[in-house]
Amino acid sequence: MKNQLIYTLPILFFTFFLNAQSFDKTKDYQKFSGYFNFYYDDSSDKIFLEVNELEKEFLYVYSLSSGIGSNDIGLDRGQLGNEQVVYFKKAGQKLLLVQPNQRFRALTDNNLEKKSVEQAFAKSVLHGFKIEEESRGSYLIDITDFLMRDAHGVSQRLKRTKQGSYSLDASKSALAFERTKAFPKNVEFDVTLTFKGSPTGDWIRSVTPNPNLVTVAQHHSLIALPDDNYKKREFDPRCGSYPFSYYDYATPVQEPILKRFVTRHRLEKKNPNASMSEAVEPIVYYLDNGTPEPVRSALLEGGRWWNQAFESIGYKDAFQLKILPDDADPLDVRYNVIQWVHRSTRGWSYGSSITDPRTGEIIKGHVSLGSLRIRQDFLIAQALMSKPFAENDDNYGPMLEMALARIRQLSAHEIGHTLGFAHNFAASTNNRASVMDYPHPQFELDGNTINFSNAYDTGIGEWDKVTVAYSYSDFTGGTNEKEALNAILEKAQNDGLRYISDQDARPRGGAHALAHLWDNGKNASQELDKVLQIRKVAIDNFSMDNIRSGEPNSVLEDVFAPLYFFHRYQTEATSKLIGGLDYNYATKGDGQRTVYSISASSQENALKTILKTLDAEVIAIPKEKLELFPPRAIGYGRSRESFKGRTGVSFDALSAAETATDMTLGLLLHPERASRLIQQKSLDEDQLGLTEVLEETLRRTIKRSHKDSYLAATQHTINFKVLHHIMNLAAHTGVHPQVNAIANQTLKETKTHLLGNGKNSISVEMVRRIDAFLDKPEKFKTIPAPKIPDGSPIGMGCMH
Known part of the structure; x- marks a missing residue:
């Protein structure tokens, strides 16, 4: 043994000497x-x-x-x-x-x-x-x-x-x-x-x-790249994960050359055979230590919801959320981080990650949460509460709690992206089954009072447990992984859970009737009716007591903006029923229905409901409320979250109606939707068609009159936008030609109606515009309405 040690030491020393590099330049x-x-x-x-x-x-x-x-x-x-x-x-x-x-x-x-x-x-x-x-x-x-x-x-x-x-x-x-x-x-x-x-x-x-x-x-x-022990898991379009893919040219001809796998962290049980086991190495996230209270506690609570999903697949404390050490760098790859990011205006929150480009293994999750986002939910609550500051200026508790409830959900949502999960915009139809949806605050009416207690859900959703089970389940030896994964998805299907992601959920031109951002409920049009009722009650209750003592009315105007446009996202959801489809990311043999049109009755109900948002009696700001909005005070100029108008310094009530109208018509008369209506009518004569949509829209707008001069002026503002959007369909080059034909015929019939209904300045101007368009449609240009204020509860998208 001594001789062996004698021989070994010089070898070790010589090896160390060789490895200890020395550069003259660096001494x-x-x-x-x-x-x-x-x-x-x-x-x-x-x-x-x-x-x-x-x-x-x-x-x-x-x-x-x-x-x-x-x-x-x-x-x-x-x-x-x-x-x-x-x-x-x-x-x-x-x-x-x-x-x-x-x-x-x-x-x-x-x-x-x-x-x-x-x-x-x-x-x-x-x-x-x-x-x-x-x-x-x-x-x-x-x-x-x-x-x-x-x-x-x-x-x-x-x-x-x-x-x-x-x-x-x-x-x-x-x-x-x-x-x-x-x-x-x-x-x-x-x-x-x-x-x-x-x-x-x-x-x-x-x-x-x-x-x-x-x-x-x-x-x-x-x-340093991870070792080779990571096991890739096959991607399934039904699983709710982001796909990671590459082309493998060594694949046999009979197999697909494009390989797809889920994106996920590495996670293994210490005891794979135990029903509940700790992880070999848990997934640990760290919250930015610069995050203030009470936001800090809300983010920690919401983020930790994910452990509920990991527990459901037999992991103990597999997901953990801690405070980032003071000496740690948020960009250090060793830390999965949630950063509290400041900007000059409200903006996106997003979950991104560093992944191994060879395998799709997530090496570092990195969440960026916009610090101003919480203030929008606070503002929504402030607008919907009845006289919150009537007795004192410190009655902000209910508003803050609703805003913190949203922050909990936002924390879970963005962390979900960094765990590998995509949006599920159909979850709101399954009793809020996923934190990966964009939830709109949900309110209830108690007489003349709006109840905030159920504004946002708490805890992880049932769909989230499915995505975690698919991506992170640790199967015992001998298990057929493909069969086990398919069983997870089949159970979710049998439980009635739906999954539809980004490309099918965007509002303008979108076709999926169940997938939308910021909507609530299984029936979009019924929920829009409810939202309009809540909006009306809140507007009726709105007063000077919606701001604190000493604040100028300019602040009150900005509080009113999200209330006035409170119906915007449910309107978007309802519009997707018209010419809408229901479909799944189906695979052969899974038993799911592939694609079918929404029933004619559902589409007709949706049209009836959405046209309420083009009714002056619904959309006009009550005259007595206009006294609350004088010209802006010095130092309190309009921002991107304020009403826009055409009347200079004064508050422009007609432009508010024009903006809301343009939002609805941009959805209802979207060119892609119009083309789908042509197709669905050709396949089923009993279905709703573009002709019926335009006829009903005209009946509820241009062919309607009001005795009250303010309501009449509001309706005229609405009607000019209706005319403009029909012209857009008539001139559009990206639609089926039948759309152009029907829209042009509608313009001619509208002209006949206007001429036969007695001459007045409004009808004369509308006829003039129709004649000018029909004479030279190629010169038609869209006339933008005053821009709608920023208003999404957390933004129009998550980047990841």
């Missing part, structure tokens, strides 16, 4: 030891990277550690860039940073077949580095220029959003060592970048102290 530099060793030369302000292994793949990710603060521009603090598998390759006196093509592969033992696919498709060389020094197979390269470039595309984004032409100003940029660190499996670099240019847009002017100089911080991460 006076500050050294950072980690996954890659790197050195800082403060005399030249340069960073040198030590590369010990060539052609070994690792992950490169760029991101923004500090942003611009504008939702419209979209460059947020913590925003991730694209992850890229890369490797270093020697070429003469350079090291090339190469990104291989992960989209096209050949998964085979035949190396020549692999090489043929690799050579068939382009790869990308991201950068070339001069070799500064070589020592025993290791290379020293200067990566300063690589770090100091505009990797995130800030200047391109500013140009694309028409904010100006900007370029990187190296003299005002520098390395940032507060967030430059080295760890065993990742190294992190941070740089301060300044862009100089001439601002042309209001967005950049509104968020920068000097819009000619825009300074942000950019982050670069070099990360």
Whole structure:
């Protein structure tokens, strides 16, 4: 044993000596030891990277550690860039940073077949580095220029959003060592970048102290790839997960060449045979330690709902949510993070992730929650409460609780994206079965009072348990995984759960009758009736007591805006019944119905209900309420969340009606919907057709009169928009020609009606517009209505 030790020690020492690289150039530099060793030369302000292994793949990710603060521009603090598998390759006196093509592969033992696919498709060389020094197979390269470039595309984004032409100003940029660190499996670099240019847009002017100089911080991460023990799981269009895909050219001819798998974190039971087991390594998320109370507690509570879903598949404490340590960097790949992001205006919240491009394994989940979003729910509650500040200015408890209820749901929703799950916009028809829907606050009427207690659901949904079961179930040995996964989806189907995602749920032109953003209830038109009733009660109750003492009426006007347009999202949902379809992401043999039209009676009821939003008696702001809205006070100008109008400083009640009308008609008379009505009528003569829709719309608008002069003026405003949208159908080049024919005939019949109903200034002007259109339809241009204020409870979309 002694002799063996004697021989072993020199070998170990010699091996250590060989591996301990020494570069002459770096002897006076500050050294950072980690996954890659790197050195800082403060005399030249340069960073040198030590590369010990060539052609070994690792992950490169760029991101923004500090942003611009504008939702419209979209460059947020913590925003991730694209992850890229890369490797270093020697070429003469350079090291090339190469990104291989992960989209096209050949998964085979035949190396020549692999090489043929690799050579068939382009790869990308991201950068070339001069070799500064070589020592025993290791290379020293200067990566300063690589770090100091505009990797995130800030200047391109500013140009694309028409904010100006900007370029990187190296003299005002520098390395940032507060967030430059080295760890065993990742190294992190941070740089301060300044862009100089001439601002042309209001967005950049509104968020920068000097819009000619825009300074942000950019982050670069070099990360060790996970080991090969991750097991991919096949994607099914019914499962609710995001698909990860690539082409495998080694696939037998009889099999699909495009491979699809779910995107998910790695999760395994410590004891696969136990009905309840801890995870080998739980999924742990960390909340931004800069999040204030009571938001912090609400986000923690809502995010932890996901553990309910993991418990339902036999995991104990598999999902955990903690506070981010004070010394942790939110962009460090070792932390799944929920960031509290500030912007100058309300905007998106989104869940994104860093994934392994080879497998789809989620390495880091990263949620960005807009800090101003909570204020919109507070505003909605403030508008719907009856005299909340009649007795004192501190009666904000019910409003705050509703806003926090939404924040709990939002936390769960965005975390869900980073767990690999897509939106489910049909969940609202299943008794709010998923946090991955966009929920509109749900209210009940108690006489003349609006009940807020059930505004938002609590806890994880039944559909969410299905998605977790499909993506994360740990099956015991001998289980046929494909059969087990299919059984999960069949049970969900038998339980009546529905899943429809983004591409089928968007409002304008959308066709799926059950999938929509911000709707409630199984029957959209019945729910719209209910929403209109709630809106009416709230408007009748609205008064000066909806704001605090000392606040100007300009604030009251902005509180009124989300109330006036309270029906907008349920109107969108109802419109999708007209010419609507019901369909599933069906697979052969699963027993689901594929696609069928909504019944004629349901479509007719939807049309009847939606036309209420074009009725002056419903849409006109009551005359006595107009006294609440004088011209804006100094210092309280209109914002993007205010009413827009055509009357200068005064409040424009007619433009409010025009805006609401244009919103409804843009949905009801959408060109794609009109074409679907043509098709469905051709397949079933008893179905609703475009002719019936236009006839009923005219009967309820242009052919209707009001004795009250204010209601009459409001109805005229509505009627001109109706005429305009019919002209749009008549002139549109992207519809079936039958749509053009029916719309043109409707215009001629409308002219006849107007001429036969007695001459007045309104009918004369409408006839003039019809004649001008029929004479030269090619000159028709859409006339925009005053823009509807921003109003979505959390925005029109989640980015991920």
